[in-house]
Amino acid sequence: MLESYLKKRLEEKEILLMTHIVIGYPTFDDSLRIIEKMVKANVDLMELQIPFSEPIADGPVILHANQRSLAAGATVKKCFDFAQKAAQSFDIPFLFMSYYNILFKYGVDSFATKVKEIGFKGAIVPDLPPEEGEEYLKAMEDNSLAPIFIFSPTTPEERMRYLSSFGKGFIYCVARKGVTGKETEFSGQLDKYLAKCRRATDLPIALGFGVKDKKDIDFLKGKADIAVIGSQTIRLMDQKGVDAVEDFIKSLFG
């Protein structure tokens, strides 16, 4: 179970690290090399995004990665084949991230069965609130997979508790308003928000959106259980190439 893995891991580390890639960006081969480097740099878990043509919650960096991966010929089938290879090669938990239409068109039940078969542990679907997710929740449950739900700074505490009642594994807390990959202010405001998230759930909490360096991660120690790095590794890779990823991840805990 994802939750117990995370809790066990937290006995040894102050904060865990989850990283994100868009499958097939810049290429499928590169994607696999990036995962290899991230695992070597000791990341604790990863979310692999199946690209979608209309990723409304993503900012420019991840949006472009989605578009380029699709333009280069990524399909859902190729993403699953890739994911299977990743799960067989590396011994960390993986999650899928994608938008609901990808699941819907594949068939929600078939999707969950496939995720299980590949050996992934769960999924993050940012445009699927539990109110619309009855079929998804059941399929995930049937396959012992973790549906990851999201808290945001605009979510009232009562709704956080409601979301938490459907979530498994951990809760993904979005650090601020806006889309992925923009600046976040790591300040007292964020402390208060994380405390509120913590009160509303017993699940481990991850914080993402705008986490980009060691300073941000140090700030989160003792406040969140998992730091999520998304756009920053893609940005780095765009600028300095795939090989820069390993040192970057290592530097976060240096």
Place this chain on the structure above:
Amino acid sequence: MFDRGYYDGFGGAFLPEILVATFDELVETFEKAKSDPCFWQEYSDVMSTYSCRPTPLTFAQNLTDMFGGSRIYIKREDLNHTGAHKANNVMGQGLLTKRMGKTRVIAETGAGQHGVATATMAARFGYKCTIYMGEVDVHRQRPNVFWMGRLGAEVIPVREGTRILKDAINEAFRDWVANMDTTHYVLGTACGPHPFPEMVTYFQSIIGKEARKQILEAEKKLPAGIYACVGGGSNAMGIFSDFMEDDVDLIGVEAGGKGLESGEHAARLSSKDASIGVAQGYKTYFLQDNDGQMKKTHSVAAGLDYVGVSPILAHLKETGRVRFEAATDKEVIEALSLTIKKEGLIPALESAHAFVQAFKEAPSLSKDQAIIINQSGRGDKDIFTVAEAFKDPKWMEFIKNKAEEYNA
């Protein structure tokens, strides 16, 4: 939580968590306004003093004589301020924005009509305004871009994806998730997450309410059919909504582009190329591949060039209450040309799609029957596209001379 706005499985509210509270507020504001007996009065007062409501229902004597079948009436939404039915929706949402105490509005636009309408509304109410418009549309609708700028709106060309309407919607959502405290997103059509399909239809229903009264006065009976073009579906929902329970054929006409067989079109309900999916926050028919990736669409009319369609219309297709047809770019130019020459009316390229289908069916209807075509917008804004389609030599010469003047 609110009722999630389903129409027999279509619709819903597939929202990122960050927007849930914003939608709760919007639903609450809309519900309160609807149940406030003064609100509709306030809305229709604004529309009669600021826009041009009620818009006339024009009897098209010459077209009627030419086709020799049913009597043809044209509902003149082109006579609204800013030249299209879009004004109805934006003024309504402008009033709601005031009720929510917000100070900024954003909108997507395809043809630019909704953008211009939103910019006028923002100027009138004193809101800040940002308009997202696909880069392709910015190029084909330059005059509207000019006016938006003059009206004080910031126009942001969207260079993502296919660079048309759907991409502009995505960018507007991305703005909204960051700025919802101050900002209302004035979605321009009866699509998107609940309550937009219902809310936009509610404001646009003013078209059908008037048309019903006007046709009963003119003909002493209901029409045999009503024709409206369908992009997102707001003008169609607007004119159809008051005839839903009647024995009146309702016909929605989509963009057939270069022909349904060509694959280059935007026909979601009248072709076999679309399938049910979930994107941009709602469930409907989308032009998408088997993986669920949205496809490129094409239409000569920027306002119809959209991958999705109103979930309410998707539902009405399934029940058979509304029939859907497609008109090709070529047929649209011909119908436009004919309407200009015969009646002196200049429908928008979007609206001309409805004329195409009405012209196909009018001859086989009897002389004592009437039909209504919704002229959702005026065509003079399309002067560049239309002049090009007509290959008008004098216009081309004018443009060349103008360019030389500016180069000099």
